[in-house]
Amino acid sequence: MKFTTRPTAEPFKIKVVEPLKVTSRQDREKAIKEAGYNTFLLRSEDVFIDLLTDSGTNAMSDYQWAGMMLGDEAYAGSKNYYYLESNVQKFYGYKYLVPTHQGRGAEHMLSQSLIKKGQFVPGNMYFTTTRLHQELAGGTFVDVIIDEAHDAQVAHPFKGNVCLQKFEDLIKREGAANIAYITVGATVNMAGGQPVSMENIKAVYALANKHGIKVVLDATRAIENAYYIQQREQGYSNKSVAEILREFASYSDAATMSGKKDLLVNIGGFVAVNDWDLFEELRNMVVVYEGLHTYGGLAGRDMEAMARGMEEAVQDEYIAYRINQVASLGARMEHYGIPMVKPFGGHAIFLDAKKFYEHIPQTQYPAQALAAHLYIDSGVRAMERGMVSAGRNKETGEEFAPKLELVRLTIPRRVYTQSHLDLVAYSVAELYENRKKAKGLKMIYEPRYLRFFQARFESL
Numbered sequence: 001m002k003f004t005t006r007p008t009a010e011p012f013k014i015k016v017v018e019p020l021k022v023t024s025r026q027d028r029e030k031a032i033k034e035a036g037y038n039t040f041l042l043r044s045e046d047v048f049i050d051l052l053t054d055s056g057t058n059a060m061s062d063y064q065w066a067g068m069m070l071g072d073e074a075y076a077g078s079k080n081y082y083y084l085e086s087n088v089q090k091f092y093g094y095k096y097l098v099p100t101h102q103g104r105g106a107e108h109m110l111s112q113s114l115i116k117k118g119q120f121v122p123g124n125m126y127f128t129t130t131r132l133h134q135e136l137a138g139g140t141f142v143d144v145i146i147d148e149a150h151d152a153q154v155a156h157p158f159k160g161n162v163c164l165q166k167f168e169d170l171i172k173r174e175g176a177a178n179i180a181y182i183t184v185g186a187t188v189n190m191a192g193g194q195p196v197s198m199e200n201i202k203a204v205y206a207l208a209n210k211h212g213i214k215v216v217l218d219a220t221r222a223i224e225n226a227y228y229i230q231q232r233e234q235g236y237s238n239k240s241v242a243e244i245l246r247e248f249a250s251y252s253d254a255a256t257m258s259g260k261k262d263l264l265v266n267i268g269g270f271v272a273v274n275d276w277d278l279f280e281e282l283r284n285m286v287v288v289y290e291g292l293h294t295y296g297g298l299a300g301r302d303m304e305a306m307a308r309g310m311e312e313a314v315q316d317e318y319i320a321y322r323i324n325q326v327a328s329l330g331a332r333m334e335h336y337g338i339p340m341v342k343p344f345g346g347h348a349i350f351l352d353a354k355k356f357y358e359h360i361p362q363t364q365y366p367a368q369a370l371a372a373h374l375y376i377d378s379g380v381r382a383m384e385r386g387m388v389s390a391g392r393n394k395e396t397g398e399e400f401a402p403k404l405e406l407v408r409l410t411i412p413r414r415v416y417t418q419s420h421l422d423l424v425a426y427s428v429a430e431l432y433e434n435r436k437k438a439k440g441l442k443m444i445y446e447p448r449y450l451r452f453f454q455a456r457f458e459s460l
């Protein structure tokens with residue numbers, strides 16, 4: 001067979017392997033039934049290809065594992081902390097660092113330090129934990145993302161951009177003193193991993209500065225965002241991802257970070273700031289909630305792995321591979337005519353279950369059913385993002401019927417090969433071909449909180 005385009009190979013080779021259990025269709029039918037047709041309730045060892053999340057599922061390199069052996073587990077002043085600090089300064093440019101056990105630890109402390117009760121916190125679409133911590137601190141989140149981000153089909157190279165008009169209107173309406181800060185998430189997870197342009201964050205920073213408002217970057221996937229800028233924005237094609245990241249972060253005053261995504265580790269996070277007084281406040285607070293300011297809930301070895309992961313994550317070859325692996329899975333499925341959210345995001349492909357299973361009414365949870373069927377067909381574990389996740393209206397008790405009824409295929413970093421993803425595309429295509437025969441689900445157990453984690457279903 002002659003290739004039509006030059007194949008790109010993974011820029012690493014495999015040194016240690018983790019065997020996967022190969023199961024039969026019968027095994028999987030039994031397992032999903034026992035799990036109440038909820039992929040969250042499957043045992044990981046019964047899963048062949050796990051695309052539930054890209055959070056903490058990264059494969060570490062030999063360089064990172066070697067660093068784990070150099071963990072300095074001193075209670076105070078671990079050398080791994082100072083190395084992590086110097087890398088945060090080098091790659092992101094912030095002056096001061098407070099490590100945390102993961103991203104939400106950083107969000108908690110920053111929200112508590114900066115938000116006064118009754119203040120507004122604008123942001124480019126919410127993220128679950130980010131918004132919750134803002135609310136717990138007495139703030140009110142205001143979505144100021146561009147309208148395009150809420151439409152699954154519209155094409156836009158930087159669908160995560162802040163709408164400057166919405167931000168300015170909020171300042172006019174509420175007054176700058178009533179705005180705690182603005183968060184810019186890059187890429188935007190809840191919009192499907194959509195990037196923010198350099199031009200946009202620069203303009204946001206200028207506008208915020210004019211009114212004395214701080215810009216907080218949710219830097220969780222900012223390296224992936226920098227790659228999109230290199231590929232799509234004028235004037236950046238000759239710059240390295242590391243240079244772009246540094247410039248991008250320079251248009252913010254502080255950052256919260258979940259190292260479990262971009263930074264190629266299984267656990268870790270941090271908050272980084274430029275303001276000494278804020279640093280002092282965070283350094284006082286971290287002792288209460290996470291641990292001493294030189295470990296923040298992490299072992300020395302975890303800080304070393306994160307510092308080293310940072311060095312690897314900004315390499316152009318790595319990040320190109322990462323984003324293109326996700327995009328090529330999307331392209332293969334597009335070839336089979338599979339309905340998906342577009343453009344493809346940096347960390348996941350979203351199947352449009354409403355279009356996929358047109359004959360299954362939303363009240364029979366087509367996305368939940370599709371995720372279950374995918375598991376039965378090939379042992380691939382995905383996640384529902386539709387009616388089950390949306391839950392119920394607290395006042396009326398009625399189920400929300402969200403516009404988007406999606407199945408998320410999230411790609412862990414450096415974990416699966418091209419052939420694994422070929423199987424995913426093949427399996428989705430097979431389900432699509434036989435879609436008319438598919439049946440919906442009935443909920444038989446509904447937990448009170450965040451029901452998608454533990455709800456149980458029966459096949460209709």
Ligand SMILES: *Cc1c(COP(=O)(O)O)cnc(C)c1O
Nearest residue numbers: 102103104127129189220258260
């Ligand atoms: C995962 C995530 C967080 C929270 O980080 P955790 O490490 O899971 O606590 C915050 N923001 C974004 C955009 C994320 O994807």
